[in-house]
Each structure stands twice: as C-alpha cells, then as structure tokens.
Amino acid sequence: MLSTEDNELLTRVGPGTPMGQLLRRYWTPALLASEAPTPGGDPVRVRLLGEDLVAFRDLNGRVGLIQENCPHRGASLFYGRNEAGPDGTCGLRCPYHGWQFDADGRCIDMPSEPPTSSFKNRVTAKAYPTHESGGIVWTYMGPPDSLTPFRDFGSDTLAPEHVQATKMHTTCNWVQAMEGNLDTSHISWLHQWAGAADLPDDGSDKPGYPSNPSSWKFWLHDRAPRLEVEDTWYGFKYVGIRTTPNGNKHVRMSAFCFPYHTVIATVPFGVRHGMFVPIDDYNTWRISFTTRVIDNSRGVGGAPLFSVSPFKLARAEVDGNGIVPREYTAGNEYGIDREEQRTTTFSGIAEFASQDLMATESMGPIYDRTQERLGTTDKAIIRMRRLLLDAAKRVAAGEQAPATGPDHDYFEIRSAEKILEPDEDWRLLGTSDDPLVREMDTHGLRDREPIAGS
Numbered sequence: 001m002l003s004t005e006d007n008e009l010l011t012r013v014g015p016g017t018p019m020g021q022l023l024r025r026y027w028t029p030a031l032l033a034s035e036a037p038t039p040g041g042d043p044v045r046v047r048l049l050g051e052d053l054v055a056f057r058d059l060n061g062r063v064g065l066i067q068e069n070c071p072h073r074g075a076s077l078f079y080g081r082n083e084a085g086p087d088g089t090c091g092l093r094c095p096y097h098g099w100q101f102d103a104d105g106r107c108i109d110m111p112s113e114p115p116t117s118s119f120k121n122r123v124t125a126k127a128y129p130t131h132e133s134g135g136i137v138w139t140y141m142g143p144p145d146s147l148t149p150f151r152d153f154g155s156d157t158l159a160p161e162h163v164q165a166t167k168m169h170t171t172c173n174w175v176q177a178m179e180g181n182l183d184t185s186h187i188s189w190l191h192q193w194a195g196a197a198d199l200p201d202d203g204s205d206k207p208g209y210p211s212n213p214s215s216w217k218f219w220l221h222d223r224a225p226r227l228e229v230e231d232t233w234y235g236f237k238y239v240g241i242r243t244t245p246n247g248n249k250h251v252r253m254s255a256f257c258f259p260y261h262t263v264i265a266t267v268p269f270g271v272r273h274g275m276f277v278p279i280d281d282y283n284t285w286r287i288s289f290t291t292r293v294i295d296n297s298r299g300v301g302g303a304p305l306f307s308v309s310p311f312k313l314a315r316a317e318v319d320g321n322g323i324v325p326r327e328y329t330a331g332n333e334y335g336i337d338r339e340e341q342r343t344t345t346f347s348g349i350a351e352f353a354s355q356d357l358m359a360t361e362s363m364g365p366i367y368d369r370t371q372e373r374l375g376t377t378d379k380a381i382i383r384m385r386r387l388l389l390d391a392a393k394r395v396a397a398g399e400q401a402p403a404t405g406p407d408h409d410y411f412e413i414r415s416a417e418k419i420l421e422p423d424e425d426w427r428l429l430g431t432s433d434d435p436l437v438r439e440m441d442t443h444g445l446r447d448r449e450p451i452a453g454s
C-alpha cells in the first residue's frame with residue numbers, strides 16, 4: 001500500500017515531475033531502429049515521457065529526435081519533408097512554410113524570410129541526442145550537464161543478424177505494467193493450465209537445470225513461492241523459491257535495473273531485457289531486446305517452453321517493424337473464453353502476454369495503491385517502488401541517479417532458473433562466479449564476441 005502522495009510521485013513522469021526528472025537521467029528507448037530504417041525515409045511520431053516528438057533518419061543515416069510542433073507556428077513536423085538542405089546539410093522541412101531543422105534541432109533553412117535575414121540562426125527546435133544499440137534508438141532527455149555515457153548492456157557489439165527488439169503497447173501506467181514482470185508468484189496462477197500437472201516426469205526434478213516442460217510443472221506444483229530480495233548496484237535481484245514434487249528447492253531469479261528494466265528468470269540464465277517505457281502517465285511501451293546471444297541449450301532439455309503449453313504467442317506475429325500486434329484488448333475482453341477457463345486454462349485467455357495485459361490494464365490506467373493489500377509474494381514490487389521513490393527524491397536533491405556511472409559492468413545483470421544443490425546460494429546464479437557463466441565465458445561471453453554456432 002502507498003499513500004496518495006507516494007502513488008503520484010511513483011507514477012507521474014511528465015516534464016518537471018520528480019519521477020520524470022529521474023527517468024530523464026537515463027538513456028531511454030525512443031523507438032525501434034526498424035521504425036526508421038531508411039535515410040531520408042518517413043518521419044515517425046514518438047510520444048515519450050509525456051512529450052510529443054518526431055524522429056527521422058536524415059540523409060546521412062543519423063536519427064534526429066526533435067519536438068513535434070514546428071518552432072515557427074506549431075504545425076506538426078510529422079508531416080514534414082525529410083530531405084537535403086542548403087550547402088550539404090539535411091533535415092526535416094516543415095510543410096507549412098518550409099523551415100528546415102537538422103538532427104540537432106538547428107534551423108538550417110528559413111526560405112520564407114528574406115535571404116538577408118539571420119533569424120534562422122536564432123531559432124532552434126528542442127532536440128535530444130540519440131544512440132542506436134540492439135535495434136533500439138535510445139535518447140537522453142535530461143539536463144545536458146547531467147549526461148552520462150550510454151549504458152551498454154551488451155548490445156553495442158551485437159552483430160546485426162543477432163539484433164532482436166520488439167515493442168508492444170499497453171494502456172496503463174509504466175510502474176503497474178512493470179509490477180507484472182516483477183511478480184513471480186502469478187506464473188503459478190494466471191499463466192497455468194490443467195495439463196501442466198500431467199506432463200511426464202522426464203527426470204529433471206533434481207539439482208541442476210530443469211527441462212522446459214518441468215518448469216511448468218514446478219510452477220504449478222508449489223503455488224505459494226517464498227520470496228527473497230537482494231539489493232545490487234543496479235537495483236535488486238530476487239528469487240521465488242518453490243518446492244518441487246521430489247522435494248527439491250527450485251528458484252526463479254529475476255533482476256530489476258533502474259529505472260524500468262527487468263530481466264526475467266530463464267533456464268539456465270537470461271540476458272534479455274524487458275523494459276517498461278512510459279509513453280505518458282497512462283500508456284507504456286513494453287520493449288524487449290536481446291543484449292547478447294548466448295547458447296542457452298546448455299542444461300536445458302525437452303521441448304521448448306511454450307510448445308508444451310496451450311497458449312498462443314503474440315510475438316510470433318511480429319512483422320518487419322518489430323511492433324507486436326494486439327489482437328486481444330479490453331475492447332474484446334481479451335478474448336476470454338469462459339468454457340476454457342472452466343475446463344482448461346486458469347485465465348481463459350488464449351494468448352500468453354494478453355493474460356498479463358488483462359491483469360495489469362484491468363487495474364485501471366493508474367491504480368489507486370491506497371486500496372491494495374500486499375502479501376508476502378509482493379516483496380519484490382515493494383522493493384522496486386521504494387528504490388524508485390528514494391532515487392527520485394535523491395535526484396531532486398541534486399544527487400546522481402543510481403546505476404548511471406561509467407564504471408559498472410552493465411552486462412552483469414542476469415536472471416536464472418535452477419534447482420539448487422542443498423548448500424547452493426542462489427545469489428551466485430548468473431554472476432561471474434557462477435560456474436556455468438564461467439564455462440560460457442570460454443565461448444566469448446565476457447569478451448563480447450558472438451558465440452560460435454549460436
């Protein structure tokens with residue numbers, strides 16, 4: 001439960017809000033690179049942290065991100081012409097009177113004024129710097145004197161053929177959406193189906209890395225996981241501990257990294273980030289990207305995770321631009337099938353991500369957290385809220401935002417899922433001291449080279 005004041009502080013991200021100021025201290029995903037693939041191609045509308053912007057890849061291949069409304073009299077630059085300017089320059093030309101702005105927001109041409117006028121030198125569009133990495137165009141929207149280096153989670157050196165980035169729109173506040181990813185207990189409920197209990201025992205209910213089908217069984221077998229949270233330099237990592245049918249200790253470990261990154265438990269360990277990027281206070285992009293290619297076949301046996309489940313996957317439908325379509329929304333009650341719900345699946349909703357979206361969107365655009373009653377399985381989301389609230393207050397008081405320094409190894413942020421040996425500490429999983437991570441280092445993980453054969 002939060003006070004009304006803290007709920008407002010936590011969720012509001014517009015310019016001038018404390019949380020908005022905190023978020024503006026981080027490099028922020030603005031759009032997928034695939035949305036603006038071609039130099040001189042069509043501009044793209046970008047609404048980010050409540051600000052309306054337009055992105056364009058100029059003729060030199062640079063992505064500009066500038067205010068949507070033209071500095072002259074406000075026509076939308078989305079309708080502009082992405083073209084060459086005078087003297088070898090290039091940029092976006094407003095369709096109303098022809099003023100043209102480059103990727104830095106400089107007015108490079110003002111053809112509606114007399115040729116002798118120097119007015120264009122005194123007009124600029126608000127522009128944010130961009131950096132492309134991992135299939136995402138990132139931007140920095142904070143004060144220039146607080147700019148910190150781009151945080152490379154491992155994607156800067158990712159070969160183009162290994163880049164994977166997708167995004168999906170959700171109609172609720174970013175914190176609410178993120179709480180869904182930091183809630184390990186719901187995998188035993190929302191995402192379950194009757195047949196999981198009948199999956200054959202394949203012998204992986206023993207210390208080590210379970211098969212994918214066995215994970216479903218373990219999640220269903222123990223539906224009241226015990227949570228343990230450990231603070232880290234980037235935020236925290238936490239586990240849900242479950243007892244398996246054979247009495248073993250199964251852990252799902254996920255990570256939270258400031259300000260909206262989640263790395264969700266995966267066998268044997270995960271490096272894919274799920275980010276919850278505020279479009280505004282009421283809309284969020286769920287962005288997923290791969291930071292590295294790892295050979296995750298090690299220790300994993302059996303069929304792929306979703307192949308044994310009855311669920312559809314929206315991300316299977318992603319087309320070339322990386323935007324995951326929404327077939328199921330509140331408008332069609334997420335396609336809920338009550339007969340399915342009675343007989344087959346816990347939710348009655350066929351598509352996996354839509355099960356999450358139903359839960360987090362049905363709370364309303366910004367849930368009134370004075371009304372909630374938190375239990376023991378909510379430890380991780382309680383910690384996430386507290387860290388964000390404290391960080392927003394610290395930044396407002398003039399301190400540097402956490403996890404923005406140049407000396408961190410941002411590729412160290414990993415998740416894991418494993419059945420532990422009796423004396424094994426989950427805190428080692430996925431770290432540089434994890435024997436499996438070390439073993440995979442020999443394949444270039446630490447060297448940030450693509451792994452042969454992956």
Ligand code: FES
Nearest residue numbers: 070072073094097
């Ligand atoms: S409004 Fe854009 S040039 Fe006039």
Ligand SMILES: [Fe+2]
Nearest residue numbers: 180186191356
């Ligand atoms: Fe979920």
